[in-house]
Amino acid sequence: MTKQAEDYYRAYLREKQARDELEHLLEEKTRALYESNQALEEKILQLQNQQAVLMQAEKMATLGTLSAGVAHEINNPLAYAMSNLESLNYVKPVLGGLLSVSKDFIAKEISNDDFITELKRLNQQQSFGFLITDMDELLDDAQDGLRRIGAIVKNLLSFARPKNNLLAMADISKSLESGLKLLNNQLKNTHLICHVQPIPLSYCNLATLNQVIVNLLLNAKQACDGREQKAEIVVKLFSERSFIYLSVEDNGCGMSEETIKRIFDPFFTTKPVGQGTGMGMSIVYSIIQEHQGRVLIDSTVGAGSKVVCELPILEETDE
Amino acid sequence: MKGIVYRGLEELVIENHGMAAWEALLDKHAPKNRVYISAQSYPDEELFAMANEVASILNKPLVDVLRVFGEYLFGYLIKKHSRILEQFDGFQSLILGIDSVIHAEVAKLYNEPNLPQISCEQIDDKHILLNYCSVRKLCFCAEGLIYGAGAHYGMKTQIDHQQCMHDGYEQCRMLLTYEGQ
The missing domain is CATH 3.30.565.10 (Histidine kinase-like ATPase, C-terminal domain)
Known part of the structure; x- marks a missing residue:
């Protein structure tokens, strides 16, 4: 190798060493940065989990605030649904009698006269006219009340459900x-x-x-x-x-x-x-x-x- | 392709054929004033063109050149990253840890998106079935790296390249046979 080539080669080796050292430095820094980043990502995940827990706790606290009002909201329709069902319970014996006498009449176990007599008795006990007009109303109102309760409960459940990522x-x-x-x-x-x-x-x-x-x-x-x-x-x-x-x-x-x-x-x-x-x-x-x-x-x-x-x-x- | 691979090639060429040969390769196949830095990415084409040129000059098949380069590259890499080897207790654990340890470290340092996918299955104490899949299809270089690792741990290694991406397979399958010398 000529002197010039030798000098050139030595210069190359020095440059190569410089590159190696700089790369080593860069790699050390990159590794440290990567590890810090990993640690930060873990912290972010932890914080996200804690935030989710906090959000749920806050929601539960809000539910506490809402509970008295919601109870009242449920109470009203519940009261008239129950009252209507009680009214229906009151007419149950007459309805039962009607069904029973009709069944006997169809089976020819009672005569026409007895059938009419029994119908009249039942009508006296509870006016059929009242049954025809009010039963529908009683049932519809009770159903409406229960639907309202159902809607309130659904809203409550939807509010209380833990945060999901349903986007x-x-x-x-x-x-x-x-x-x-x-x-x-x-x-x-x-x-x-x-x-x-x-x-x-x-x-x-x-x-x-x-x-x-x-x-x-x-x-x-x-x-x-x-x-x-x-x-x-x-x-x-x-x-x-x-x-x-x-x-x-x-x-x-x-x-x-x-x-x-x-x-x-x-x-x-x-x-x-x-x-x-x-x-x-x-x-x-x-x-x-x-x-x-x-x-x-x-x-x-x-x-x-x-x-x-x-x-x-x-x-x-x-x- | 990351610069560290080019730097390995640079060292191999200069060691064996001198600086003029490396300069000639750069002049012909790389942009003007190209300097390779390990952490930087460079077009794959530069490496393929240089490897082809070397094969042509040496009048050897490209696959042989890539194997020789892979074997050399292993030595070059462990010289630069000797600490990684501390995590392995021998050839077998190194091969089994390519994906979980070595590639994890590469991802950490170089953010390389096109790492080859390697999965290994240990058949017995002397055999590992290795699957290689990479868009670069540098399986012969991978063979060289494995031979390099074997040599480092004093193992007599043999690779049966049972199926190859170059023959249209989705991944290469290599059966590694090894035993202590």
Whole structure:
């Protein structure tokens, strides 16, 4: 090898060594970065699991708040369903007699005269005219009452179900409808104004949005509690361009700047100890975030608050 | 293909045929001023073209050149990543750990999306059935790597390439026979 070639080769070896050392350094850093990333991903998973548990706990706490109202909601239809069934029970002997005498007559075990006599006796006992007109009504009302109870229980179950990831193309107004039904009793003394426009389907989780609506309505209602003027809550659901807007506005106590700043902080609450989990708005925020949306708040102390959820209209492929 | 493979080839060519040979290969088959860095990805075509060129110069079949390169590459890789070998207690555990250990480490360091899929089934103490599947179809290079591993652990290794992707199969099947020398 000539001197020049030798120098050239030595220069190459030095350059190669430099590359090796730099690559080694890069690999060490990459390995460390990869391991940190793995650890972070594990933490994120842990946090997601904890968040799911918290969300469920908050939901259960909300259910506690709702329970008295829901019990009342169930009690009314239950009362008239039971009363109607009792009335039907009262006419049961006459119906039984009618069936029995008819059976005997068909089997020719009694004469025409005896049959008519028995019918007259039964008619005296309980007017057939009354049976004809009222039985249908009694049965229909009882059925209606039981259907109402069924709907309330269905709404409760749908609200209480642990958060699932059932994302689907759906109509968000269904969540609003279900939330309003669930809070029917809570809001009976509130002047509730609903402006619901037809909105397009969006890729969403109706179960979690139901939780958003219940939380917002409960907050609005509680903000109005104890105020002099009649509570008024305005709910709007509409779409504009590529967004769906859900807004809940109340004429309650309103929030200070400080409260607005901290409203999405987990465990932040302005309610007395034991009356709020402080997770409601934090959960609203995370659910709306999961839907790629945002929560806007406008509030004035003493005048009321307006919470707007802006949700982009998503297609299944947008995920 | 990751630069570390090209760097192995660079070292093999320079060691055996000198810098001029490597420069000639670069001039002919790589873009101007190409410098290979292990963590960087480069077009597969550069490697295939260089391997073909080497086979042509040496007047040897491409499969033999790839085997020789694979065998050399094993030595080059363990020189750079000796710590990986600490996880194996011999040839057998290394082969059985290609996918779970070696490829996991490669994914960690190089983020390589086109790693070959390798599955192994131990038949007995002296035989492993290895399935190889890769879009690059570098099964002969894989053979060389296995021979390199055998040599490293002082094993006498034989590979029966029972079916090959080059013959239209979805994956190569190789029966590895090995015993201590």
